[in-house]
Amino acid sequence: MNYQFKLLKKDAGSEARLGKILTPRGEVNTPVFMPTGTQATVKALVPERVRELGAEIILSNTYHLYLRPGHKIIRDLGGLHKFMNWNRPILTDSGGFQVYSLGALRKITDEGVMFQSHIDGSKHFISPEIAIEIQETLGSDIMMCFDECTPYPVDFDYTEKSMDLTIRWARRCKNAKRNNNQGLFGIVQGGVYPELRKRGVEEITGIGFDGYALGGLSVGEPKEVRQEIVEGITPLLPEDKPRYLMGVGTPQDIVECVGYGIDMFDCVMPTRNARNGMLFTNSGKVVIKNARYRNDNSPLDSLCDCYTCKNYSRGYLRHLFMAKEILGIILNTIHNVRHYMNLMERIREAIRNDNYEAFKKTLNSKL
Amino acid sequence: MNYQFKLLKKDAGSEARLGKILTPRGEVNTPVFMPTGTQATVKALVPERVRELGAEIILSNTYHLYLRPGHKIIRDLGGLHKFMNWNRPILTDSGGFQVYSLGALRKITDEGVMFQSHIDGSKHFISPEIAIEIQETLGSDIMMCFDECTPYPVDFDYTEKSMDLTIRWARRCKNAKRNNNQGLFGIVQGGVYPELRKRGVEEITGIGFDGYALGGLSVGEPKEVRQEIVEGITPLLPEDKPRYLMGVGTPQDIVECVGYGIDMFDCVMPTRNARNGMLFTNSGKVVIKNARYRNDNSPLDSLCDCYTCKNYSRGYLRHLFMAKEILGIILNTIHNVRHYMNLMERIREAIRNDNYEAFKKTLNSKL
Numbered sequence: 001m002n003y004q005f006k007l008l009k010k011d012a013g014s015e016a017r018l019g020k021i022l023t024p025r026g027e028v029n030t031p032v033f034m035p036t037g038t039q040a041t042v043k044a045l046v047p048e049r050v051r052e053l054g055a056e057i058i059l060s061n062t063y064h065l066y067l068r069p070g071h072k073i074i075r076d077l078g079g080l081h082k083f084m085n086w087n088r089p090i091l092t093d094s095g096g097f098q099v100y101s102l103g104a105l106r107k108i109t110d111e112g113v114m115f116q117s118h119i120d121g122s123k124h125f126i127s128p129e130i131a132i133e134i135q136e137t138l139g140s141d142i143m144m145c146f147d148e149c150t151p152y153p154v155d156f157d158y159t160e161k162s163m164d165l166t167i168r169w170a171r172r173c174k175n176a177k178r179n180n181n182q183g184l185f186g187i188v189q190g191g192v193y194p195e196l197r198k199r200g201v202e203e204i205t206g207i208g209f210d211g212y213a214l215g216g217l218s219v220g221e222p223k224e225v226r227q228e229i230v231e232g233i234t235p236l237l238p239e240d241k242p243r244y245l246m247g248v249g250t251p252q253d254i255v256e257c258v259g260y261g262i263d264m265f266d267c268v269m270p271t272r273n274a275r276n277g278m279l280f281t282n283s284g285k286v287v288i289k290n291a292r293y294r295n296d297n298s299p300l301d302s303l304c305d306c307y308t309c310k311n312y313s314r315g316y317l318r319h320l321f322m323a324k325e326i327l328g329i330i331l332n333t334i335h336n337v338r339h340y341m342n343l344m345e346r347i348r349e350a351i352r353n354d355n356y357e358a359f360k361k362t363l364n365s366k367l
Numbered sequence: 368m369n370y371q372f373k374l375l376k377k378d379a380g381s382e383a384r385l386g387k388i389l390t391p392r393g394e395v396n397t398p399v400f401m402p403t404g405t406q407a408t409v410k411a412l413v414p415e416r417v418r419e420l421g422a423e424i425i426l427s428n429t430y431h432l433y434l435r436p437g438h439k440i441i442r443d444l445g446g447l448h449k450f451m452n453w454n455r456p457i458l459t460d461s462g463g464f465q466v467y468s469l470g471a472l473r474k475i476t477d478e479g480v481m482f483q484s485h486i487d488g489s490k491h492f493i494s495p496e497i498a499i500e501i502q503e504t505l506g507s508d509i510m511m512c513f514d515e516c517t518p519y520p521v522d523f524d525y526t527e528k529s530m531d532l533t534i535r536w537a538r539r540c541k542n543a544k545r546n547n548n549q550g551l552f553g554i555v556q557g558g559v560y561p562e563l564r565k566r567g568v569e570e571i572t573g574i575g576f577d578g579y580a581l582g583g584l585s586v587g588e589p590k591e592v593r594q595e596i597v598e599g600i601t602p603l604l605p606e607d608k609p610r611y612l613m614g615v616g617t618p619q620d621i622v623e624c625v626g627y628g629i630d631m632f633d634c635v636m637p638t639r640n641a642r643n644g645m646l647f648t649n650s651g652k653v654v655i656k657n658a659r660y661r662n663d664n665s666p667l668d669s670l671c672d673c674y675t676c677k678n679y680s681r682g683y684l685r686h687l688f689m690a691k692e693i694l695g696i697i698l699n700t701i702h703n704v705r706h707y708m709n710l711m712e713r714i715r716e717a718i719r720n721d722n723y724e725a726f727k728k729t730l731n732s733k734l
Binding site: 039040041043044045046068069073076077078083084085294295297307311312313315316318319320322323325326327329330331 | 683
């Protein structure tokens with residue numbers, strides 16, 4: 001088995017953990033944030049830049065790649081890593097979340113999901129077995145089980161039925177797996193109901209996976225509700241496997257949830273916000289189109305070590321944004337991704353030094 | 368005087384010339400192609416990449432920068448070079464061509480041009496003196512005289528009147544110039560009328576500038592008409608100054624016009640076509656969205672040494688284009704700009720070896 005997780009240490013005063021995921025394509029230091037490369041590209045960045053910013057693993061998307069260009073085309077072009085010129089680990093989301101996002105365009109049965117493409121309306125069917133086959137064809141390093149992601153709010157009964165479906169599908173995913181070079185993560189659903197989540201943990205860990213994800217969060221529920229679930233459920237997951245909180249979140253969310261024992265995160269926020277001119281800095285958010293930055297000669301974030309902050313003024317970034325220049329998106333993305341990567345480096349450092357709670361307090365007081 | 372041109376040699380069998388422009392910000396080897404950085408960015412590229420692709424000078428635009436963000440803001444932010452993080456030479460177009468493009472939105476008098484902004488409709492006035500003031504404020508290395516660019520077709524009488532205006536404006540531009548670190552080029556107008564062009568050359572060279580441009584071409588006239596003008600007029604320009612053919616053109620146009628004695632070119636074609644998925648290669652044009660490239664594992668151009676061709680397949684470039692990914696624009700732009708830069712390197716090599724005509728024939732037979 002080529003996929004491994006090493007728990008290096010736990011923080012003295014919190015549930016925060018320092019670890020390492022070992023894959024044939026390289027190590028991943030946890031807690032980790034995975035930049036999103038939905039369509040086989042982290043938007044607006046060449047992969048060498050993504051690496052240089054500190055990324056050790058990226059996320060890509062089964063649903064999107066299955067529809068366009070098609071996983072078989074990617075296979076013909078040498079697999080996902082060669083296709084996109086990224087030779088480090090890739091985690092592929094299974095498509096459950098994307099299919100759920102389609103709303104009326106999909107129909108769920110025990111067998112799988114029938115859905116219509118968001119691109120051309122064509123009809124498709126994905127089952128747990130097909131989701132694994134696609135991910136094995138893509139050749140990602142960590143695959144995700146195919147699940148049903150429940151929305152918020154949704155009642156207990158539906159959530160329970162849905163979670164049971166996700167559990168049955170998880171078993172089928174594990175049985176369908178052929179390739180031992182790829183890790184496979186189970187996903188715990190159960191909405192905002194702690195008793196369902198607890199049973200989810202038992203059943204999914206009972207099947208046994210290389211890592212465990214909390215899914216169905218960050219779908220509209222209040223932040224406090226999410227945090228309560230994460231705080232209560234994460235410690236129930238096996239210590240010797242990585243724990244992945246899907247689709248979360250803001251820097252504050254990440255800092256909070258690392259403290260509950262989460263090891264892995266992904267979110268479109270740094271890249272998407274960059275394209276919208278919303279920038280994360282060590283002194284809070286900057287909306288770059290604001291007229292006050294017009295002739296602001298200071299860097300975006302004087303505490304940041306990124307290419308953008310070292311070479312450009314806020315005034316220039318504002319100009320690029322107003323003039324709708326692609327370079328603006330590039331420079332903003334570089335900064336936001338670096339901000340997240342730097343945050344993760346500091347998080348790991350704090351855990352290493354056994355002062356995660358103090359770090360968290362200092363950080364929150366600045367934001 | 369900090370601005371200099373050195374004619375290094377002439378080709379044995381054509382009018383093609385090898386030269387060097389010396390500026391305080393570095394040398395420019397001619398014949399040169401200047402990538403377009405209209406709004407203080409070569410679209411989709413960080414400036415280090417532009418340099419790495421072989422660019423020694425870029426073009427930026429007085430009209431655009433005057434309107435947005437405003438030349439005084441650029442001055443406050445350290446001047447155009449610092450603003451955009453490009454420390455090598457910049458040539459600024461004067462705005463004549465852009466104002467001409469505004470059509471009904473502008474009114475030309477002897478004093479200057481009253482026009483409405485294409486961004487917000489606000490009213491502005493630019494005279495020759497103001498055009499120089501803006502360019503000196505921006506701090507470009509080569510400034511262009513403010514001219515009237517006549518469209519095609521236009522009759523002899525209008526063309527003559529317009530050319531005389533451009534000549535009067537050229538004199539005023541020279542008188543308005545204050546800064547000796549910046550070169551100033553005169554522009555020869557005269558439409559498609561050789562007798563007007565000839566008088567234009569006499570009058571503009573009589574005033575005396577650091578270089579001479581042929582303007583008002585590439586505005587819709589047949590290619591043969593343009594080539595006849597360039598072939599006939601270029602040799603009349605002083606040998607000891609650089610000759611710049613504004614807004615031209617395709618690789619074939621450039622190869623042709625270097626043979627007539629032109630030293631400098633600019634055009635939006637490599638960058639704009641890249642964004643539209645139209646790519647220049649050593650075996651002709653590639654329209655990357657074409658379905659035949661879907662699972663094409665070969666590089667865009669096997670003879671090209673650019674980052675894109677070394678790391679990605681046509682299949683991936685097609686995927687990025689179809690998925691409207693910014694990385695597609697970036698990779699396409701890298702390739703097209705490198706294609707032009709490589710062409711210029713080969714052009715200079717051929718002149719150095721006194722076999723420009725043979726080079727031209729070989730190249731044309733391949734395209």
